[in-house]
């Protein structure tokens with residue numbers, strides 16, 4: 283890490299720093315002068331620059347704790363780009379701005395012409411360490427919903443998101459959505475060979491539209507596999523980003539996406555009437571659907587409106603009677619816990635995991651129903667209009683308070699509702715809760731969600747399932763939510779397709795939520 287020994291014939295390079303023991307160049311430390319060096323450390327780029335000390339004295343910011351005044355340790359995760367251009371080495375990185383945000387920053391160093399080869403080697407190694415399995419210079423179709431949340435998406439895009447994407451050399455093609463459904467058309471018609479990701483600066487509503495747009499294409503399977511659908515949180519419901527980026531901060535989510543690893547995501551086909559749509563997040567009938575959808579007029583409250591809507595209905599002890607048939611895969615909590623632990627340990631090695639490759643749902647070949655070779659996979663359990671599949675039985679749930687089926691763990695930033703959920707295990711997680719439990723019990727459940735203890739609550743019926751049919755009864759009208767979007771109050775059927783979609787995640791195989799305790 284030291285730059286003390288300088289080569290006599292070149293005052294700016296210490297050749298010994300570049301030896302890897304076999305006589306070839308291994309750029310670990312780049313000495314750029316008597317007071318400047320860049321070193322590839324274990325997890326970070328160590329920048330030693332006496333100028334830092336002078337700058338810090340005049341405007342102390344202390345953004346990189348634990349290092350000397352003349353040294354910065356910039357985690358490789360924060361390195362956005364590095365290149366040598368016009369005799370200048372430029373390093374772009376994400377600098378902490380506050381506890382919950384980063385902003386693009388740059389270091390620039392003039393380079394002597396004798397050093398060009400070494401510096402190019404150094405930048406290549408730095409970028410390899412900075413990106414690992416993540417694709418460099420992704421090509422992004424970006425959608426901004428100016429109507430999302432409290433209406434700040436556009437401001438956040440230009441202030442917090444775009445500068446980071448540009449600093450990471452991401453190619454951007456941005457469009458603002460003008461009305462509901464436009465993101466479906468954009469995803470349906472986009473040139474999938476020209477892009478790697480489609481990023482929605484929005485709530486969860488726009489990614490839902492994007493999955494459905496890709497699903498409408500004649501080459502749906504290929505499109506859903508090749509294009510990673512990603513979410514930059516700017517709405518009131520930002521579950522997708524919490525699960526995959528580990529944050530609801532727009533700038534931190536942007537950084538997570540820049541460094542994201544392609545991850546297959548299970549998608550769910552919903553048939554209702556004569557329609558077939560895709561769900562990536564959740565379906566709910568009962569209290570959760572109502573708390574979300576019946577509170578649209580309270581948008582000014584931000585995410586608090588869900589809690590408010592939930593509490594009001596809890597006090598009323600509302601019941602939502604339904605007949606339900608479920609195709610169960612795992613039906614007891616200890617086996618679900620085992621399954622989660624096994625999947626956590628036994629994920630495929632990184633080298634064998636799917637990148638942006640075309641991967642088919644193998645099980646689909648044994649299916650019945652609509653579908654073709656290139657579009658969406660056929661439905662193995664048929665549609666809601668068909669007779670019940672063999673082995674399915676409708677059972678009355680007359681005291682139902684909450685039917686909630688999840689494909690991701692967090693349903694909001696502080697609600698880890700489905701802690702055993704996994705992106706690609708081929709199962710949906712189903713929670714059923716009776717509506718006639720005492721108010722005290724219901725309040726305890728609400729707090730259990732925040733403390734990651736809901737799974738173990740004895741009043742929570744938790745199953746891993748492959749499909750279901752639900753038929754609301756004895757109610758004139760009500761709310762059904764698919765990924766937070768309202769659909770008609772009518773029977774529907776759901777089935778899962780293992781790994782049909784692609785997203786980017788931090789680990790490549792898990793959600794950013796604590797598993798079941």
Ligand SMILES: Nc1ncnc2c1ncn2[C@@H]1O[C@H](COP(=O)(O)OP(=O)(O)OP(=O)(O)O)[C@@H](O)[C@H]1O
Pocket residue numbers: 427428429430431432459460461462463464465483484485486487488491516517518519520766767
């Ligand atoms: N310009 C627009 N005007 C009105 N609605 C739009 C516009 N662009 C997109 N939409 C629609 O707004 C809906 C909600 O969007 P989104 O999820 O991004 O925001 P949100 O604030 O989190 O919403 P929600 O509170 O419903 O979760 C989507 O159905 C989307 O199609």
